[in-house]
Amino acid sequence: MQKKQKANLALAISAAGFLGTLPAGGFFGGLLHHGFLAATVGGLADWFAVTAIFSKPLGISYRTDILRRNRQRIMDALVMFASDDLLSVKNIMQVVRRQDVAQLLVAYLEHRGGRERLVETVDHVAVRAVNTLDSAKVAGEIEIILKDGLRTIPIERVAMEGLQILAEEQYSCHLIKALAEIAQRVLASPVLREMLKENVSLLRQKYEGDSAGRALMLSSLGLTDERIAQIICERMEEKLGEVIAGETPNYAAAKAGLETLLRRLGQDPSLLAALQAWKTGFLRQVSLLPLLVQWIDAHVKGEQPFWLAALETFLNEKIDAFVQSRPWQRRVDAFFKNLLEEELTKHHAVIPDLIRERLGEFSDDALVAMVESKVQDDLQMIRINGALVGSLVGMGLFILVTLAERMW
Structure with missing residues (x-):
């Protein structure tokens, strides 16, 4: 049973008891009658007080309908309590600081x-x-950084020092053999042999000229263009083989010549200036932007970069x-x-604004209904307790009055 029904039942029982005990006589009859009377008066008073909070009991408008009449003041008090006390920074942080x-x-x-x-x-x-x-914009920034970095790197001096290092014994021997092996592979290529044959043919034509004797002599020796080119290749391969084998006069001479050349190049101011000019011109003319844009789009962007x-x-x-x-x-x-x-x-000023905004969404009737639903049970208990306390007070007063009458 809801507490409101219990409170109404208590008031009804009190009123019925009061009416039922009107004709009762004697001490106990009077005691019950006054108890029911006081319970009825207390219950009615509490009913009036509770009802006056939310509406106008019995149509009486004087100091009733408290919520509607004092809505703004009540809302201000609620907002102040919630924001400055319940939800103050200090109280919130006390709760938060207890948590890890x-x-x-x-x-x-x-x-x-x-x-x-x-x-x-x-x-x-x-x-x-x-x-x-923007790939182009990012690439432009990267290009500037790269070129600035390359300008600060003394590439030309590194190259000059590298030439001098290559002139040292431990590196020059490997370098000359590597160059000889590369030359062997070049000599073995059909393209080079064909070019050599064409050049031999031109030289032969110049050598023979209008002399039939020279042509006859070369023919009698079997020195055709192909044969002469073959002899040249064989001799060059032989010399290269000696260089690769090492410890031969040809190897020593080639190695010494290479080392001398590398040392001179490594100390040549004109070469240093040429490298510096080439680096400056290259960095000025070359554009890394297209390559950088392509690289960014292909590798940096996408769903799985x-x-x-x-x-x-x-x-x-x-x-x-x-x-x-x-x-x-x-x-x-x-x-x-x-x-x-x-x-x-x-x-923190946002908190009272939010509370006030939320309360402002309620109409008077909605606000009354909401508050009543929250506190109704407690208020009905006040009515019940009022009836009980009233009955006890009424019976107590009856006993005191009866005793006083008998004493005087």
């Missing part, structure tokens, strides 16, 4: 799928941010470090709490 925010974060990351959600979110944001970049795996690895490593590091957790806990306190202090 870092441990809550660790539990979320480790046991509630937080790690996967965090990595997925960061991946999505990073990929989307990169894909919205090359850097995404590295980003995920980095995030997982940092999460593992956070989970295992208690000092780090304490710093994070303090950071979040201090940040929350700063933001609450800065924006």
Whole structure:
């Protein structure tokens, strides 16, 4: 049974008891009669008081319908209580500081799928941010940085020092053999042999000229264009073979000549100036922009760029470090709490505005209905208690009056 029905029942019983005991005589009859009378008076008074909060009992408008009449004052009091007391920065932070925010974060990351959600979110944001970049603009910035970096690198001096290093014994022997092996492969190529044959033919024509004797002599010796080119290649291969084999006069002479050439080149100011001029001109003329734009579009952008795996690895490593590091957790806990306190202090005025806005959404009837639904049970208990206390007071007064009459 609802408390309102119980309160009404208590009032009805009190009124019925009062009427029923009117003709009763004697001490006990009078005691019951006055008890029921006082209970009825108390119940009616409390009913009037409770009803006056929400409406006009018996149509009486004087100091009744309290909620509607004093809505603004009540709302201001509620807003002030909620914002300045219940939801004050101090009270909120007292509750928050009792919590270990870092441990809550660790539990979320480790046991509630937080790690996967965090990595997925960061991946999505990073990929989307990169894909919205202007490739040409980014490439232009990178090109400037690269060219500035290349200008500061003394490439020409590095090249000159490299030539002098190659002139040293431990490097020159390997270099000359490598050059000889390259020359052997070039000599073995059909293209070179064909070019050599064509040049031999031109030289032969110039040599023979209008002399039939020279032509006859070369023919009698079997020195055709092909044969002469073959002899030249064989002799060159023989010399190159001696160079590769090493420890021969030809090898020693070639090695000494190469070392001398490398040392002179490594100390030649004109070569240094030429390299500097070439680097300056090359950096001025060359455009890295198309290559950089193509590289950015192909490798940096897209749904699965090359850097995404590295980003995920980095995030997982940092999460593992956070989970295992208690000092780090304490710093994070303090950071979040201090940040929350700063933001609450800065924006605390928003709380009363939100409460006032929410209360303003209620009409008078809706506000009365809401408040009544929240406190109705407690108010009905006041009515019930009023009837009970009234009956006890009424019977007590009857006893006192009866005793006083008998004493006087």
